Amino acid sequence: MTGSVTLHDVARRAGVSLATASRALNGSANRVVGEQLRERVLRAAAELRYSPNAHAQAMARGRTDVVGLSLHDIADPYFSAVAAGVMREAGANGLLVTMASTQRRPGAETDYVGAFRRHWASVVIVVGSRTDDRAATDRLADELAAFEAEGGRAVAVSQPRLPVDTISIDNHGGARDLGEALHDLGHRRFAVLGGPGDLLTASERVAGFRAALSRRGGRLDPDHVVSGPFTRDGGYDAMHRLLDREPDVTCVFAVNDVMAVGAMAAMRDRGLEPPAGMAVAGFDDIATLRDVNPGLTTVRIPLEEIGALAVRLALEDDVARPRVRRVGGEVVLRASTPRVPS
Amino acid sequence: MTGSVTLHDVARRAGVSLATASRALNGSANRVVGEQLRERVLRAAAELRYSPNAHAQAMARGRTDVVGLSLHDIADPYFSAVAAGVMREAGANGLLVTMASTQRRPGAETDYVGAFRRHWASVVIVVGSRTDDRAATDRLADELAAFEAEGGRAVAVSQPRLPVDTISIDNHGGARDLGEALHDLGHRRFAVLGGPGDLLTASERVAGFRAALSRRGGRLDPDHVVSGPFTRDGGYDAMHRLLDREPDVTCVFAVNDVMAVGAMAAMRDRGLEPPAGMAVAGFDDIATLRDVNPGLTTVRIPLEEIGALAVRLALEDDVARPRVRRVGGEVVLRASTPRVPS
DNA sequence: CTGAAAGCGCTTACAG
DNA sequence: CTGAAAGCGCTTACAG
Known part of the structure; x- marks a missing residue:
């Protein structure tokens, strides 16, 4: 970068020292600049279109105004909803959000947390299911610990397997409630589209659904x-x-809405019109999909709220960490799962 | 931040000077460190879990490895698709993406470009329709010009009204092609859900649609x-x-898919089942909505590709700027607009 | 209330 | 090939 106006230029134009210029422009802790000088400085800054160098400020202050956000895929509406919540709350606190997509590449989360560390992000938020790969989880845990040891605040939206504040979505409970609700509608023979086998979020939802059936005295054919x-x-x-x-x-229960919509498309390919051909349920209650037809029965997760909560947790001072906040889901019955005539 | 390991620590542990440590770790321009010393340095860095301070690097280098991305709402699938393309291409070039949502607040784009400027982003990408507010556009233009004057590269995805490289979506042409296709299917009496009056993207789509009808000898009842x-x-x-x-x-033509889906919901509220009740078309071809039922006729815009292209344009060297790249759309006919029996 | 100066953690000519 | 030193643009004790 070249030609940028520095504080030095502002100070000279205003005829004051660097220190005075700095204080006039921020006046945070020891805010004590004479009215007259302050005005001179502000005017000079405006005239020169002065824009402070954030890196220099970060260097001098030892911290930064950015939150680093790692998620799997911003084009996936699940993650974009969480991201929207993060950005809203971050913006409300004057923070910028730096985002990285892992594309589910193993190890990418750890790499990105490292990048956020290098950037001295004040907050790091990691969103996404843990997997059954213990070693990978441990590496991420180490990196997050190193980040917090340097004064940063980290929050995970995932299973509570990381040594930082985490928001844990009750996948098991949500799927269980859904399974019971479907059973109560008269369904007895179910199938499940179970997601990737190594993703804890997927296996928790399957397990919760299975638990519901056995509670009701039924079972899920493997x-x-x-x-x-x-x-x-x-x-x-x-x-x-x-x-x-x-x-x-x-x-059929698809462990998320996006899969459920794909499932309905497959049914139609074969002339099976939902829900007559087969009832379909999903999970998440993705906003963009609330108008599919027939309306998709699902479990509502307050995704945007979760994103905002993550920022709030990170910003809270004087609390014992790490904490775990459990967030439950709510069954939403729609037309895709009609009652079975008895 | 406290307790972080610095280059100084690494140098001391390896028994070399700061300069040598720096060169061993990066070895960019004048990469000439003895094999033995280099190894000592790398080992020391690994042992200490050294992580370079990105701000110090930015200060010393005079630039940064981040691209600033301004868009209206990351929860809107139009913007999340563009963002996905930006992030993919940025990641491929070792760049981090800092994102800001304007929530369509007037002036927010200018504020955010200012923030990116303070952060010495190497690239800034502004995504979103211009409005008919000339003064606001001028202020944004000034800020972008200042950013580029300092050595940054800016790209807009919008109408070509900004003094930087811009990717201009052919809204008029796409809507015109759509209108003609619908006319060719036998439709003669149309309605339009036209979006916000001040958004150029909305008015261009309405105008293109209107142009198609008059080409075909029809008209749109105001x-x-x-x-x-x-x-x-x-x-x-x-x-x-x-x-x-x-x-x-x-x-009925809704000027984007998201509105079209809302329109179909409204029709169903009144017992008007699409497409029998009325044919419906949208614009954008949002991926998440490709499975709505009936399938939505629309104009496909390569949103992710546009995001990636924006990064590529910004990174190109030795070209005359500003450039304008026009991106066309392609009509996709689906079940929501059946042929009218003649 | 104001200023001179040190320091934040790097990179990179400039010498050797 | 290696090192001492200046410099990047700020902030903030420390004096006055």
């Missing part, structure tokens, strides 16, 4: 559980594989 | 054009207002 990526195409392919087995079921 | 926010609820409300007028039309 042959009716199909796994696949956490995406629209993942749901689409998984549903086709399920239907290839000609399963005798009345209702 | 009474059949309703405006409203660029959101799902905006489309929903606008459609209700339109239906209140009991318009004699066979097809």
Whole structure:
């Protein structure tokens, strides 16, 4: 960068020292600059279109006004909803958000936290399911610990397996409530599109659903559980594989809404119109998908609120850490899962 | 931040000077450190878990490895798709992305570009329609010019009204092609849900659609054009207002997909099942909405590709600026607009 | 209330 | 190939 106006230029134009110029412009702790000088400085700064160098400020102050946010894929509406909450709350606190997409590459979270550390982010937020890879989780934990040891604040939105404040979504409970609700609608024979096998979020939802059925005295045929990526195409392919087995079921639970929508597309490919052909339920209550037809039964997770909460937790002072905040989901029954006539 | 390991610590542990440690760790321009010393330095850095201070590097180097991205709302799938492209391409070039949501607040773009300037972002990308507010556009133009004068690179995804490289989406052409295609399907009486009146993107789409009809010898009844926010609820409300007028039309064009989906919800509220009740078309081809039922006719815009292109334009050297890249859309006919029986 | 000066943690000519 | 030193643009004790 060249030609930028520095504090030095402002000070000279105003005929004051660097120190006075700095104080006039910020006047934080020891804010004591004569009215007259202050005005001279402000005028000079305006005339020169002075813009302070954030790096120099960071160097001198030893901290920064950015929050680093790591998530898997910003194009996925689950993550963009959380990101929206983070950005809203960050903006309200005068913080900028630096975002990184892991694209689910193993180790990427750790790399990005390292990058945020190098940038002296004041806050780091890591959003996304943990996996069953213990070693990877440990490396991330170490990096987060190093970040906090340097004075940063980290918050995870994930399973509570990291040594920092974490917001833990009750996947098990939500799926259990959903399973019970579907059972109460009269469904007895279920299938599940289970997401990637190594993702804890996916396995928790499957487990919760399974628990609901056994509570009600039913069970889930292992042959009716199909796994696949956490995406629209993942749901689409998984549903086709399920239907290839000609399963005798009345209702399929896809472990997230995006997969559920893919599943409905696959059903239609085969002339199975939902919900008549088969009832379908998802999880998350993605806003953009609230108008699909038939309306998708799901479990509402307050994603944006979770993002905002993450920032708030990070900014809270004088509390014992790490803390765990559990966030529950709420079953939303819609037209995709009608009552079974008895 | 406290307790962080500095280059100084690494140098001391390796028994070399600061300069040597720095060179061993980066070895960019004048990369000439003895193999033995280099190894000593690398080992010391690893042992100490050294993480360079990005601000100090930025200060010393006079530039930074971040791209600033301003957009209106990351929860809106239009913007999250563009953002995904920006992040992908930025990541491929070792750049971090700092993102800011304007929430369509007037003046916010200018404020954020100022923030990116203070942070010495090497690239700034501004995504979003210009409005008919000339003064606001001028202020943003000034800020972008100041940013580039300091050595930064800016790219706009918007109407070409800013003094920087811009990617201009052919809203007029896309809407015109869509209008002609719908006319060719046999539709003659149209309504338009026109988006916010001050947004150029909205008015360009309406104008293009109108142009198509007059080309074909038809016209758009002014009474059949309703405006409203660029959101799902905006489309929903606008459609209700339109239906209140009991318009004699066979097809409604919502100027973006999100509004179109809201419009379909409003129709269903009144027992008007699309497309039988009325044909519906949108614009953008939002990925998350490709499975709505009936499938939504729209104009496909390569949003992610546009985001990636923005980064690429910014990174190109030795070219005359500013440049304008026009990106066209492609009509995608789906079930929401069946042929009218003749 | 104001200023001279040290310091934040790096990089990079400039010498050797 | 290696090192001493200046400089990047701020902030903030420390004096006065």
